[in-house]
Amino acid sequence: MLKGRHLIKPSDFSVSEIDEICSLAEQIIVDPTSFQDVCRGKILATLFFEPSTRTRLSFEAAMLHLGGAVEGFSDAANSSTSKGESLADTIRTVSSYVDVIAMRNPKEGAALVASRYAECPVINAGDGGHFHPTQTLTDMLTIRALKGGFEGHTIGFCGDLKFGRTVHSLTEAMSRYKNNKFIFISPKELAVPEYITEYLDSVGVPYTTAERLESVIGDVDILYMTRVQKERFFNEQDYIRLKDSYILDRQKMTLAAKNMIVLHPLPRVNEISPEVDDDPRAAYFKQVKYGMYVRMALIAKLVGAL
Numbered sequence: 505m506l507k508g509r510h511l512i513k514p515s516d517f518s519v520s521e522i523d524e525i526c527s528l529a530e531q532i533i534v535d536p537t538s539f540q541d542v543c544r545g546k547i548l549a550t551l552f553f554e555p556s557t558r559t560r561l562s563f564e565a566a567m568l569h570l571g572g573a574v575e576g577f578s579d580a581a582n583s584s585t586s587k588g589e590s591l592a593d594t595i596r597t598v599s600s601y602v603d604v605i606a607m608r609n610p611k612e613g614a615a616l617v618a619s620r621y622a623e624c625p626v627i628n629a630g631d632g633g634h635f636h637p638t639q640t641l642t643d644m645l646t647i648r649a650l651k652g653g654f655e656g657h658t659i660g661f662c663g664d665l666k667f668g669r670t671v672h673s674l675t676e677a678m679s680r681y682k683n684n685k686f687i688f689i690s691p692k693e694l695a696v697p698e699y700i701t702e703y704l705d706s707v708g709v710p711y712t713t714a715e716r717l718e719s720v721i722g723d724v725d726i727l728y729m730t731r732v733q734k735e736r737f738f739n740e741q742d743y744i745r746l747k748d749s750y751i752l753d754r755q756k757m758t759l760a761a762k763n764m765i766v767l768h769p770l771p772r773v774n775e776i777s778p779e780v781d782d783d784p785r786a787a788y789f790k791q792v793k794y795g796m797y798v799r800m801a802l803i804a805k806l807v808g809a810l
């Protein structure tokens with residue numbers, strides 16, 4: 505039963521609940537008009553204290569496609585946060601107006617705090633460098649559609665694995681399925697946090713690390729590229745030194761398997777050359793579309809419309 509639940513991190517939902525959401529998203533993709541009124545009379549609030557294009561707009565499009573309404577802000581400067589209001593008070597207020605809240609905040613743990621004060625479900629749309637569970641649902645729906653399921657994959661995560669919340673989320677989620685392996689490809693300074701590797705050790709999921717993409721690209725079924733997270737660096741010089749650590753181009757794609765897929769949560773900066781976009785293995789713009797459908801399924805379930 506997903507009605508009324510919060511989604512703060514991927515493991516808040518069981519494996520069968522994730523299947524339920526993906527299956528509903530697949531039904532919506534096949535026949536969207538059957539779902540165009542299921543959220544009539546319901547309101548989604550999008551509270552974005554950090555920039556966003558895809559996440560916020562796909563949440564809003566999702567609710568509108570379900571026949572519901574949307575309100576919110578995309579810049580905290582326009583909300584009473586700028587007057588010093590606490591997150592708790594903002595959430596108490598907004599949750600008394602709406603049926604579900606999607607929020608993004610630069611502080612790790614902010615969505616969890618919000619869920620403690622909310623009268624309605626809270627969806628974490630990204631909390632600092634921590635988790636981004638609806639990007640994970642997006643990634644999983646894409647993997648299910650293009651790779652047939654969630655088991656038996658070698659997933660290479662490449663780029664900023666230290667600050668990349670989409671990486672932390674997807675690693676947690678995919679470690680629950682059988683026979684998955686991870687290859688973490690990053691400079692030493694941007695390595696995946698220890699709390700993630702300690703978790704993988706504790707559940708016995710195998711992983712290796714690498715610094716050169718060329719040396720492992722041939723071994724992966726799924727290559728998950730990420731942007732170096734400029735906004736989370738303390739020092740601009742470090743960002744400039746590390747920002748172009750990896751650039752996936754046609755040349756490197758010749759080393760990859762024919763049925764490998766490339767995912768990226770987007771926005772991309774330089775880490776995937778546009779010349780790769782025409783490669784049939786480039787799946788990141790398909791992933792964008794799956795993101796809206798999976799958010800439709802999630803909203804419909806959390807508000808109890810389906």
Ligand code: NCD
Pocket residue numbers: 558559630636639669670730731769770771
């Ligand atoms: C990601 C995020 O915000 O964490 N973007 C997204 O939601 N699709 C990735 C990023 O900003 O690099």
